[in-house]
Amino acid sequence: MTSTGRLDRDGMARLVAADIPRGAFVNLGIGLPTTVANHLSPEGGVTLHTENGMLGMGPEAHGDEVDPDLTNAGKVPVTELPGASYFHHADSFAMMRGGHLDICVLGAYQVSGAGDLANWHTGKPGDIPAVGGAMDLALGAKQTFVMMNLLARDGSPKLVPECTYPLTALGCVSRVYTDLAVFLVEPGRVVVRDVFGTTFTELESLVDLPLVDGT
Amino acid sequence: MTSTGRLDRDGMARLVAADIPRGAFVNLGIGLPTTVANHLSPEGGVTLHTENGMLGMGPEAHGDEVDPDLTNAGKVPVTELPGASYFHHADSFAMMRGGHLDICVLGAYQVSGAGDLANWHTGKPGDIPAVGGAMDLALGAKQTFVMMNLLARDGSPKLVPECTYPLTALGCVSRVYTDLAVFLVEPGRVVVRDVFGTTFTELESLVDLPLVDGT
Amino acid sequence: MTLTMAGDPLEAVAGIEDGSTILVGGFGAAGEPVDLIDALLHSGAKDLTLVSNNAGGGDGGIALLVKERRIRKVVCSFPRQFNSWHFDAAYRAGELALELVPQGNLAERIRAAGAGIGAFYTPTGYGTMLAEGKETREIDGRGHVLEYPIRGDVALVRAHLADELGNLVYRKTARNFGPIMATAAARTIVQVDDILPVGALDPETIVTPCIYVDVVVRVDRHDKVPSDSAGGGQ
Amino acid sequence: MTLTMAGDPLEAVAGIEDGSTILVGGFGAAGEPVDLIDALLHSGAKDLTLVSNNAGGGDGGIALLVKERRIRKVVCSFPRQFNSWHFDAAYRAGELALELVPQGNLAERIRAAGAGIGAFYTPTGYGTMLAEGKETREIDGRGHVLEYPIRGDVALVRAHLADELGNLVYRKTARNFGPIMATAAARTIVQVDDILPVGALDPETIVTPCIYVDVVVRVDRHDKVPSDSAGGGQ
Numbered sequence: 076m077t078s079t080g081r082l083d084r085d086g087m088a089r090l091v092a093a094d095i096p097r098g099a100f101v102n103l104g105i106g107l108p109t110t111v112a113n114h115l116s117p118e119g120g121v122t123l124h125t126e127n128g129m130l131g132m133g134p135e136a137h138g139d140e141v142d143p144d145l146t147n148a149g150k151v152p153v154t155e156l157p158g159a160s161y162f163h164h165a166d167s168f169a170m171m172r173g174g175h176l177d178i179c180v181l182g183a184y185q186v187s188g189a190g191d192l193a194n195w196h197t198g199k200p201g202d203i204p205a206v207g208g209a210m211d212l213a214l215g216a217k218q219t220f221v222m223m224n225l226l227a228r229d230g231s232p233k234l235v236p237e238c239t240y241p242l243t244a245l246g247c248v249s250r251v252y253t254d255l256a257v258f259l260v261e262p263g264r265v266v267v268r269d270v271f272g273t274t275f276t277e278l279e280s281l282v283d284l285p286l287v288d289g290t
Numbered sequence: 291m292t293s294t295g296r297l298d299r300d301g302m303a304r305l306v307a308a309d310i311p312r313g314a315f316v317n318l319g320i321g322l323p324t325t326v327a328n329h330l331s332p333e334g335g336v337t338l339h340t341e342n343g344m345l346g347m348g349p350e351a352h353g354d355e356v357d358p359d360l361t362n363a364g365k366v367p368v369t370e371l372p373g374a375s376y377f378h379h380a381d382s383f384a385m386m387r388g389g390h391l392d393i394c395v396l397g398a399y400q401v402s403g404a405g406d407l408a409n410w411h412t413g414k415p416g417d418i419p420a421v422g423g424a425m426d427l428a429l430g431a432k433q434t435f436v437m438m439n440l441l442a443r444d445g446s447p448k449l450v451p452e453c454t455y456p457l458t459a460l461g462c463v464s465r466v467y468t469d470l471a472v473f474l475v476e477p478g479r480v481v482v483r484d485v486f487g488t489t490f491t492e493l494e495s496l497v498d499l500p501l502v503d504g505t
Numbered sequence: 506m507t508l509t510m511a512g513d514p515l516e517a518v519a520g521i522e523d524g525s526t527i528l529v530g531g532f533g534a535a536g537e538p539v540d541l542i543d544a545l546l547h548s549g550a551k552d553l554t555l556v557s558n559n560a561g562g563g564d565g566g567i568a569l570l571v572k573e574r575r576i577r578k579v580v581c582s583f584p585r586q587f588n589s590w591h592f593d594a595a596y597r598a599g600e601l602a603l604e605l606v607p608q609g610n611l612a613e614r615i616r617a618a619g620a621g622i623g624a625f626y627t628p629t630g631y632g633t634m635l636a637e638g639k640e641t642r643e644i645d646g647r648g649h650v651l652e653y654p655i656r657g658d659v660a661l662v663r664a665h666l667a668d669e670l671g672n673l674v675y676r677k678t679a680r681n682f683g684p685i686m687a688t689a690a691a692r693t694i695v696q697v698d699d700i701l702p703v704g705a706l707d708p709e710t711i712v713t714p715c716i717y718v719d720v721v722v723r724v725d726r727h728d729k730v731p732s733d734s735a736g737g738g739q
Numbered sequence: 740m741t742l743t744m745a746g747d748p749l750e751a752v753a754g755i756e757d758g759s760t761i762l763v764g765g766f767g768a769a770g771e772p773v774d775l776i777d778a779l780l781h782s783g784a785k786d787l788t789l790v791s792n793n794a795g796g797g798d799g800g801i802a803l804l805v806k807e808r809r810i811r812k813v814v815c816s817f818p819r820q821f822n823s824w825h826f827d828a829a830y831r832a833g834e835l836a837l838e839l840v841p842q843g844n845l846a847e848r849i850r851a852a853g854a855g856i857g858a859f860y861t862p863t864g865y866g867t868m869l870a871e872g873k874e875t876r877e878i879d880g881r882g883h884v885l886e887y888p889i890r891g892d893v894a895l896v897r898a899h900l901a902d903e904l905g906n907l908v909y910r911k912t913a914r915n916f917g918p919i920m921a922t923a924a925a926r927t928i929v930q931v932d933d934i935l936p937v938g939a940l941d942p943e944t945i946v947t948p949c950i951y952v953d954v955v956v957r958v959d960r961h962d963k964v965p966s967d968s969a970g971g972g973q
Contacts, residue, residue: 098507100716122716126842127766127912130714143768143962144899144913150767157704158670160711161911163918163946164766164792165850168843169620172863173688175716196868203830204839205819210863211843215621245866245882313741315950337950341608342532342678345948358534358728359665359679365533372938373904375945376677378684378712379532379558380616383609384854387629388922390950411634418596419605420585425629426609430855460632460648613856622847623860623878644857644887653878674943709908710944 081272082254087222089114090269091180091252094220095121099177102126102212105149107222108180124176126208128167131159148208168208171215179216181209183223183248185238188284190248190260192221193240204241213244225253225281232282234258234265255281259289296487297469302437304329305484306395306467309435310336314392317341317427320364322437323395339391341423343382346374363423383423386430394431396424398438398463400453403499405463405475407436408455419456428459440468440496447497449473449480470496474504508671509720510700514544517694517722521550521659528615528657528686529557529567536679538663538696540724542566545661551575556615556655558608558682560584560592571595580655582608607635610652612685618654619688619717626651660690664713667697668704671718672711676730680712687717694720742905743954744934748778751928751956755784755893762849762891762920763791763801770913772897772930774958776800779895785809790849790889792842792916794818794826805829814889816842841869844886846919852888853922853951860885894924898947901931902938905952906945910964914946921951928954 092114133154307329348369511517531537561567745751765771795801
């Protein structure tokens, strides 16, 4: 797929949602990944897991629906869909860590060509680290998708030969959805599947990694 | 306590029951230990655990009460008391292995002076071994009581310097209830608490262990 | 990731390959997926490794699989019972391997497989012949044995009710191994007494979330449960 | 082994000693035992080690314990949040130690304490700075880290309902850490919305069996739950 324009956040979320197969069990990380839910239709039969102990999570709650005992991993009030179930934290993380989720979608500071992920800590002195379930999610799901802008604010690429930020997990990322391209992280190579408002040749100049043209 | 006669099985069960403190959570092993339940009164507030997944087990079921989905660890139909709860096998053994039961009562082939227990396998060639939950129970409860006749059929004592049968667990038994005496297994010594139809001196001649008279 | 509703037990177990490791739920008769076991017998699958608390008794179910030499290895805690004549004969003939596992280690190893735990240290079995050859370590002054997960290619589980998504609830002590085995197999096949519409089970009471269930088949109970506790809902 | 019904939260937390390790349930506000935490503050206990998913936010609850320097160490997965100014200040001043633990390792280590597991190998954290100095091992070609149990002297838990024996049920995602923390502490103190007679909770739906509960105190909810789901029973 090629497109005339760079994707905005909503466009990235729509693309990820379209790639989630029917019937999949999915965990959407805090931040940008959460917005993927807006593009999943009830007919698609995708079931959302939230690591604080629920399968079958519904949309954000509003008004009288808000229940202080029912939140997502970002501590935002949510709703319950028919067929939902609740479980405690050890059971919830056993579900993640045991490889039962089909897909998790995470944000990232950096992803390496080998699929290493850095998304929990800037590593700057003075920054207080917080990891939450990021390390469990990255390793636990059958597939880990990352959503991020390809370039950091300073223009440096976030898809890198080797992560310089502290690692979340080694070799866990299988796909990277960015505003400029979708990358498939395969054993020994990174394939560009789609480009948005750019070309494969331009991507090669932006990213300090050998790329394979799969557009 | 001293008594004029050797205890029968019912007498041993009554004695163990009387020693279980109010409010205790208890697991009774298959065979002789199961009969302790007949001497626990509802007023005593003792709660029975069965390792196949229940707390708050009631007496054996009869007639129309029999439910094929409700059995004890010996696969005998039982009943449910008010306030009972059910859980799966990993949770049930976590309860045992995590040290939450106050007392378990087990039968034995042999107990050593150090509290080692042998109760699951004769070790004879050709005998098919079966262990069930014996090893988990012996180690998991806060206190492990053994019930057995002091002498085997061939007249040899079953309280021994060192177990010759295959071990169930090391250093786990704290009390041994027998037809002839109650033994307290303490660090470095074995104390005779009660004798039944015998004397401390006679016990010393029967058992190949140094004993401390605590009668 | 898509649930299959099978029309009968034979359809439910279709495709189980020779040489598979099969986790079979139940503690004695309670929670035993009898119709799935019978269907497995009819399916012809052989060279199986069976993981179950018991190794069959009498002349039905698992005992028939053993009698027909369809099982080459049993991993269990309690094979010997008053009516385990088929197991006893096969074992004594050297035609059936046995890995005897303390019941709590069996449960925890199955849970570990489902929970992504690589291995764990437990005091159970330390210093006994069931720990011979195993790695040990002292932790907080207590001897521990290193135990590894037990995974299945297939789990055969019996639950009380399913909803149409595959969420499960169990009845009383028939719950036993079902919930952990459902998490530990590549394919979990479940026999239930009834199937209810989505939303009929209270989300607070679901024991096995649907993510763990691949195939559901409804089979009427052959046995009788007391009428005051046979209820449809929770 | 005997359940205490406390008259109020202060009575419920009485006797917590300086230097104790306290497991505190909740994920954000859901399941947070707010009244027990306030009572702990009033009790004066100090030099505490806090084990909790978060390290407090705003100017109440755990954040006040941090502000008052009653906690010397926090073991948690997510201390930093938009309103964690008291944590941030204490940590930056070097007056609060932090052991940062991946959330799944935190949950599994607490479960291990309750389940009698000596230690376990997990892939989570392998190759990261959170595994620095920890023992590692390759299992089935995958790197694992050895993790040890986290035990508490006391657990402060919030559940929805208790019966008079101390059996507990929870509400929705407020269940989170409560059931595992209840198993992992020498003394488990539980705040509930209501206490029901024995037999009022369905035995199939009890999440925390009474064996894990030492003290129960009833506290009216301060917050509002939707009327269609505030029900008394299960």
